Amino acid sequence: MLALLGGVLTATHQAATAATSAGQEGADPDPALTAASVVEVAGGDGDWQLTVDGEPYVVEGLTWGPPADQADSYMPDLASMGANTTRTWGTDASSRPLLDAAAANGIRVIAGFWLQPGGGPGSGGCVDYVNDHDYKGEQLAAMNTWVAEYRDHPGVLMWSVGNESVLGLQNCYEGTELEAQRVAYTRFVNDAALEIKALDPDHPVTSTDAWVGAWEYYEAHSPDLDLFQVNAYDAVCGIQQAWIEGGYDRPYILTEGGPAGEWEVDDDVNGVPEEPTDVAKAEGYRAAWDCLMDHEGVALGGTLFHYGVEEDFGGVWFNLLPGGEKRLSYYAVADLFGGQAPANTPPVITDLAVGGDRTSVPAGSEFTLSASVNDPDGDTPTYEVLVNSKYIDDNGALTPADFRDNGDGTLTVTAPGRPGPWKVYLAARDGQGNLGIEATSVNVVPPPVDGTNLALGAETTASTFQEEGDGAPFLPEHATDGDDGTRWASDWSDPQWLQVDLGASTRFDTVQLYWETSHARAYEVQVSENAQDWTPVHTVTDGAGGVETAAVDATGRYVRVLGTERGTGWGYSLYEFGVYAS
Template sequence: MRTDTTTLGRTTTTAVRLAAAVVAVVLLAALLVVTRGPAASAAPTLLSQGRPTTASASDSTARTPAKAVDGSTATRWASGRTDAQWLRVDLGRTATVSRVVLRWEAAYAKAYRLEVSSDAKTWRTLSSTTAGKGGVVTTDVSGSGRYVRMLGVQRATTYGYSLWEFQVYGTVTAATAKPTPAPTPSPSTAPSTGVRVTGTQGKWQLTVDGAPWTVRGVTYGPSNADAPSYMADIASTGANTVRTWGTDASSAQLFDAARARGIRVVAGLWLDQGADYVGNTTYKADTLASITKTVTTYRDHGGLLMWDVGNEVMLGQGEAQRVAYAQYVEQVVQAIHRADPGHPVTSTDAWTGAWDYYRQYTPSLDLYAVNSFGGIGWVQQQWRDGGYTKPYLVTETGPAGSWEVPADANGVPRQPTDTAAARAYTDAWRAVTAAPGVALGATMFHYGVENDEPGVWLNLRTDGLKRPSWYAVQQAYRGTVAGNRPPVVGTTTASPSTGVAPGATVTITAPTTDPDGDAVTWRAYTTSRYVDGDGTLRPTAVTRAADGTLRITAPTTAGAWKIAVYALDGHGNVGIGTTSVRVR
């Protein structure tokens, strides 16, 4: 399943030309937008240029944190599209900070704080504002520390935050002229003995610190900052592993939370799915350097299981790109092995045919990986037929996706019922465990909590509520199910379902039982995903008739609308039934 990184989508040739204009007017802008704090005690020196930087996220490998301290106003850092984003520079030694200059791109902060720290853990505010206007902002401050960061509080646009330059001025504290050491790792980041793929043809196993480790996992969707809130729930399913698609500065929170629960991370290293792997040497060089830095940062963390390079890049490519991509992955794998010999490396695609390219062009991989939903039952046979000589990990699996099922009369893909979806997880785990010594485990898709159309289809905890599929994963991993269980919603239908007048009353039949005899309440949502691509769920009023059917009001926009009805038991569980109507 494709999980793309967010892009601003606004870096154009015109924007680059405008950057030159920014330089020309910088003196005027600095006079117009200046926030003055305490006066500096000495003539300031630019301390930040070229220094190591980290950030909460970057929207592209072309707009990394380092771009904000490279001295160029034609390159920039751009964050993810949320308010809680930050950019941090390591000055290398304790300094008295007297001035910070922010050269904002169009995506600026309305509210933000400038902070300083001696250990990158405890922060003191140097300056803050809730009325940012962008442009070039010079702030005189007073404070000392090794690390300085811009902490975004509220965005001014729908994009994230973007800085052409993040400049910190001050003087080095004489008593600490020598660079201070990096912070001492916490116990949760203590090095492990190592993770290995051991054994011989058809008799492989994964070992962690010398002990066998079968991957019983889930893919992880919430933010890294929220990992401490969810890791106990993940562990309660019997999972020992989570898989991600990308690793950045914020991933430390996920690694720490996982390690605290005895869980390991299959850490994704994102490779752009649309990159030109034949000719774009700059992208490949920059990405290789970034990956090497990330691996070096986390290689000693006790929460790390293995590295997973790329996700579903090869399937949609032509032959030349497939070969070039596999060759590039080989370069990445070799670099990872040099930086971190203590953890295996794999690479994920959406079909086992990618393994032919990996066998020929990426021999340094320790194991293969594949995302397979409706076709999971065939993976073991495809491995046999291909004559492969390395084991594999299933990195995504679950019920058949919207791309694998037939459409209903309205052209909307027929989503499996909750019962069928739960059974799919059971069958997937059986398919994995039917290949001992070859399949090293699986990470089920998906531990997500979003309440949207994709979340209705494949999340184990839609809107944070436990689905029957959550319990199916617990049954697979633990061999037993604990606690109150969710309502079971059968095949759901709508009447009328076609030629529906805008705003007309629609009757929904959703036969439902609750295994614990709990009283059930209802919610209903509509989504225009199959009208305009928007997977947002729109709440709609629902009433229950005496005959047990439900009544909702049809949307007023023409097209095929998907409907989801939620049966809630009051114990944090939900059963969901889906159907569709076509509004005329």
């Protein structure tokens, strides 16, 4: 076992020290910006530079995460890191507090305009850039409105039209139509650039996309963009060679980059992408920045990802201060930008491991978690264990798990009640506003039941079943086939039932229901000798889904689950329905 060093294990989340509190010592941030600037892309032929009022300007920044109306609370901290720039994805009436706070702290903003479809989660619906002239007209009008509103604001560095839409269009089209849409989109971006420049000749216009594969479209169809932008994450060190091989004629800014994302890493034994450690993430930012700065005269700087405060799945993966708590990556980026030296740094967790077989952990059972934790400043960490079900139901929330300290450097953790692959996080807090957090996974399975499953392979019928949808048909017999990868699903109405014919009147003592997300809030397990007259043997009025196991003393040939109230807006759905006799 690996020891937990220098810590006291508690289930209580210690209050986070605000990200804006004192915690670094050193030079003051840049003075406030009080007047609009003239920003230009100067030079050429591999010897470009960005200038602000004629002075060289290297973009050293982070993408912006907190709400715009909280910018005055967080922007001083961003400035203390040595950042001179932040980047947004949208600009509208709500942007003024962010621009005001940025300017007050010597920070300039790459002001974005969102266009559908972006490339990542939550990116919006599909748009027909060939034919939907109304959408394009509406977007141009909105961009013109906000450029006119903010063009004289001292916080504006440049305008950025769209984010990853060349990539995102592949989710809407294919083949020759996809090609036509990408051409139409990048031509529209150029139209936007021309209109923005007519309103504001003093700030460059650019557009960003995922990786450099989109640049050939901008090169051919967006000649009026002043520079390229690219989101690259763990692939930053390949941009320079790709730029050379592509023969491109414009410089670029990195707009999202740093450690590897979940799409760039290998899966673990449970099929869960292996999240880099805090140490690896910090090194990822350093490596990305070194490679970017090595492309002299072409790479004009970048905004690393991400100055965010969300404390969910994505927040733990990417944010420098989830929940307002600073991580190793926060201090690594501050060091890159010449920010204030830290007075205290986070606990470092290494060698996080699950004892035993983490591919088969019974729901509600206990498993062992171990790790080594070291606090560089000698602070006594407190701990929290959290779990996340993203790879079951795409839910990003982190939920505290019950655990206890065994006193020997290990934790005993209670597994979630719902089967499937769960991420498990160990968080260590030093009481100084710093956070160390690492992740692993366990695959939760239905708890074993003593005896013989009489329903396995038995004739199974239902009131209804869904014949359409991804994975359909969702047949009744899927609930008794012994395969957790198949399921029965009913129509979206009450009541619904699933019935098993045991072949003869049989006594049984346990039932187990393994629900999909579409579970029953209220249901009965009933028995019958003739499939007409039913007697309830188990009643639930507050079902929560997952795996529900109940002891009964019942006899019958037919066993039925009668759902009377759904727990979701969908129907009823069971992966497995077991009827056991010991």
